[in-house]
Amino acid sequence: MAFEGLASKLQEAMKKLKGKGKLTEKDIKMAMREVKLALLEADVNFKVVKNFVKTVGEKCTGSEVMESLTPGQQVVKIVNDELSSLMGDESKEINLKANGISVIMLVGLQGAGKTTMGGKLATHLRKNNKRPLLVACDIYRPAAIKQLQVVGKSIDVPVFSMGDKVNPVDIAKAGIEHAKANDNNVVIIDTAGRLHIDEELMQELKDVKECVEPDEILLVVDSMTGQDAVNVATTFDELLNIDGVVLTKLDGDTRGGAALSIKAMTGKPIKFAGIGEKLNDLEVFHPDRMASRILGM
Amino acid sequence: KIAVTIDDDLYEELEEILVMADIGFDTTVDIIDRLKKKIKEEKVNEPSEVKPCLRRVIIEMLEEDTVEIEEEFPKVLLIIGINGAGKTTSIGKIASRYKESGKKVLLAAGDTFRAAAIDQLEVWANRAEVDLVKHKEGADPGAVIFDAISAGKSRGSDILICDTAGRLHNKKNLMKELAKINKIVESEFIGAQKETYLVLDATTGQNAVSQAKEFMETSKIDGIILTKLDGTAKGGIVISIKNTLNIPVKYIGVGEGIEDLQEFDASEFVNALFD
Ligand SMILES: Nc1nc2c(ncn2[C@@H]2O[C@H](COP(=O)(O)OP(=O)(O)OP(=O)(O)O)[C@@H](O)[C@H]2O)c(=O)[nH]1
Ligand SMILES: Nc1nc2c(ncn2[C@@H]2O[C@H](COP(=O)(O)OP(=O)(O)OP(=O)(O)O)[C@@H](O)[C@H]2O)c(=O)[nH]1
Ligand SMILES: [K+]
Ligand SMILES: [Mg+2]
Ligand SMILES: [Mg+2]
Numbered sequence: 172m173a174f175e176g177l178a179s180k181l182q183e184a185m186k187k188l189k190g191k192g193k194l195t196e197k198d199i200k201m202a203m204r205e206v207k208l209a210l211l212e213a214d215v216n217f218k219v220v221k222n223f224v225k226t227v228g229e230k231c232t233g234s235e236v237m238e239s240l241t242p243g244q245q246v247v248k249i250v251n252d253e254l255s256s257l258m259g260d261e262s263k264e265i266n267l268k269a270n271g272i273s274v275i276m277l278v279g280l281q282g283a284g285k286t287t288m289g290g291k292l293a294t295h296l297r298k299n300n301k302r303p304l305l306v307a308c309d310i311y312r313p314a315a316i317k318q319l320q321v322v323g324k325s326i327d328v329p330v331f332s333m334g335d336k337v338n339p340v341d342i343a344k345a346g347i348e349h350a351k352a353n354d355n356n357v358v359i360i361d362t363a364g365r366l367h368i369d370e371e372l373m374q375e376l377k378d379v380k381e382c383v384e385p386d387e388i389l390l391v392v393d394s395m396t397g398q399d400a401v402n403v404a405t406t407f408d409e410l411l412n413i414d415g416v417v418l419t420k421l422d423g424d425t426r427g428g429a430a431l432s433i434k435a436m437t438g439k440p441i442k443f444a445g446i447g448e449k450l451n452d453l454e455v456f457h458p459d460r461m462a463s464r465i466l467g468m
Numbered sequence: 469k470i471a472v473t474i475d476d477d478l479y480e481e482l483e484e485i486l487v488m489a490d491i492g493f494d495t496t497v498d499i500i501d502r503l504k505k506k507i508k509e510e511k512v513n514e515p516s517e518v519k520p521c522l523r524r525v526i527i528e529m530l531e532e533d534t535v536e537i538e539e540e541f542p543k544v545l546l547i548i549g550i551n552g553a554g555k556t557t558s559i560g561k562i563a564s565r566y567k568e569s570g571k572k573v574l575l576a577a578g579d580t581f582r583a584a585a586i587d588q589l590e591v592w593a594n595r596a597e598v599d600l601v602k603h604k605e606g607a608d609p610g611a612v613i614f615d616a617i618s619a620g621k622s623r624g625s626d627i628l629i630c631d632t633a634g635r636l637h638n639k640k641n642l643m644k645e646l647a648k649i650n651k652i653v654e655s656e657f658i659g660a661q662k663e664t665y666l667v668l669d670a671t672t673g674q675n676a677v678s679q680a681k682e683f684m685e686t687s688k689i690d691g692i693i694l695t696k697l698d699g700t701a702k703g704g705i706v707i708s709i710k711n712t713l714n715i716p717v718k719y720i721g722v723g724e725g726i727e728d729l730q731e732f733d734a735s736e737f738v739n740a741l742f743d
Contacts, residue, residue, distance in 0.1 A: 208493055211487060211492075211493050212492070212493065212674055213674070214490075214673035214674050214675070216488075217484060217487050217488050280671065280696075280699070281552075281554075281696060281724070282551075282552030282553065282554065282669065282696075283552065284551075284552065286583075311724070312588075312724070313560075313587075313588045313591035313592060313595075314584045314585075314587035314588035314590075314591055315584075317583075317584040317587045317588075318582075318583045318584035318587075318588070319583075320584075321583035321584050321605075322583050325583070366696075366698065366699045366700075367699070367700070368699065368700060393552070393669070393671070393672075395550075395669075395672050395673060395675040395676075396671050396672065396673060397490040397671060397672055397673025397674065397701065397705065398487070398488050398489070398490050398673065398701075399490070399671050399699065399700055399701035399702075400671075402700045402701075403671075403699075403700075420550075420551060420552075420636065422636060422638075422639075423550070423636045423637070423638055423675065424636075424637075424638045424675065424678055425673075425675040426674075426675075428673070429673070448551065448581075448582070
């Protein structure tokens with residue numbers, strides 16, 4: 172397994188506890204240190220880790236664990252339960268209107284996987300009998316429009332664009348008109364990658380949002396993101412009130428601790444996972460599996 | 469809050485800064501150990517002196533055991549890395565730098581896989597006003613590199629910069645393809661200086677170490693291009709990579725414009741860790 176390091180570390184710590192009979196506070200402290208290291212190694216945000224370890228430590232110190240005959244296993248269970256409950260236990264659907272045109276907007280940092288995700292969502296929605304339209308609102312990145320057109324063509328989904336000289340707000344608005352006229356019932360807006368601290372470009376997203384009132388704003392996040400994931404997600408969420416998160420590149424060997432950080436800090440659900448470069452490499456996100464992946468258990 | 473004594477609280481505070489910069493726990497512990505040693509050696513006893521001392525420790529770590537190689541022409545640069553890291557953009561910026569310094573530059577559109585990757589590189593070639601060798605989307609990347617090398621030789625290019633498709637380091641077949649490209653560069657352009665740069669996104673966490681390790685299996689890596697440092701991420705993972713794999717950082721990317729590339733400066737980088 173790719174995340175063997177993490178799994179074995181934790182298991183090693185827990186093994187020391189397992190079969191030890193009753194635990195002392197020192198044992199728990201030692202175990203919590205291992206949990207902390209494992210989570211940091213998995214890229215969970217330092218502050219999130221601190222809180223997590225505090226909560227779990229307190230639960231472990233509870234009399235039930237101390238008096239349990241297999242306290243080690245009990246600790247493992249508490250860690251696992253706590254992480255699972257933080258991740259949430261159900262897969263969450265995207266918001267779509269029953270009738271009329273639904274609008275999905277994809278936002279995020281540069282290179283996160285937005286444009287590819289647009290193609291993946293279109294493929295996914297069409298399987299569910301929707302008629303998607305991709306709208307090219309990235310007027311900045313070289314050949315971004317062409318990329319979306321190639322993506323659309325390869326899955327036979329129409330792409331609406333107005334070149335790179337028109338304001339993204341106007342393109343989005345015209346895209347929805349285009350969908351109305353052409354009987355498309357889901358509009359997927361691809362936006363340019365931008366830094367969360369780029370005020371001008373963040374304002375542009377706000378303007379697009381106000382203009383087209385999306386049913387679903389999805390923040391696309393690279394699953395390899397480190398400590399900064401929290402800054403990015405909270406800033407995008409504060410400005411746009413996102414509806415959910417999409418994790419990309421989960422086909423790598425990252426442990427994906429960013430998922431936990433983002434969920435813990437924004438409370439917003441992770442809805443889909445990108446697991447490859449092809450346009451059907453999309454999975455509905457399963458929070459319970461992610462908890463196991465982060466823990467390597 | 470200003471620490472009044474050099475105690476565990478102060479060390480913990482520093483540890484937090486380092487971990488939050490994505491340096492990783494192991495290297496953080498290593499750094500703190502070196503710091504403690506230095507504090508003893510230099511008889512530091514003012515808390516205000518600790519951070520400057522820590523800076524020096526990290527700068528040393530970034531600069532030690534680095535062998536400077538003299539640049540020679542003709543030269544081939546192979547640019548590799550995972551998806552979306554910033555390879556194509558960095559090539560545009562580097563091409564422009566060499567062009568400005570009077571070199572004859574040629575680009576090879578070695579990413580024949582990603583949608584519109586060739587068009588993207590072509591935009592950069594035009595911006596930098598340099599030549600480009602390309603095939604059609606879906607073509608064999610090895611053949612593109614092969615042709616670009618021939619073109620480079622016959623046109624008398626000083627530097628050939630090869631783009632490659634983004635690939636995750638755990639994909640065996642894609643890594644094999646890269647090893648093959650590397651071989652072509654090595655065997656076809658005899659007499660040229662060859663360097664390979666790994667492009668890393670500064671927002672990446674601990675996975676970057678795994679990336680560096682796996683890419684090293686396909687070719688010697690001469691330097692890292694650390695992109696997207698204009699965000700709030702610190703890119704501390706390169707310290708860990710230097711410490712464990714001894715790969716130095718060559719350039720940093722600080723924006724999407726053609727000028728947004730700088731040569732790596734260890735002391736500036738380390739100062740930014742504490743901003
Ligand atoms: N392996 C893998 N690669 C992915 C995945 N999603 C996207 N990619 C790749 O990541 C790179 C960047 O994807 P894009 O869709 O262009 O990202 P973007 O967010 O639109 O980028 P910008 O528009 O430049 O901000 C491309 O090489 C994609 O093929 C995934 O789930 N797995
Ligand atoms: N803010 C910022 N964005 C950057 C920087 N370098 C690259 N980018 C952006 O990151 C995104 C991905 O860059 P690319 O050059 O396409 O990355 P790549 O590694 O070639 O991607 P693939 O070929 O798909 O694997 C683009 O939107 C770039 O404009 C940088 O230093 N700062
Ligand atoms: K930064
Ligand atoms: Mg895009
Ligand atoms: Mg590229």
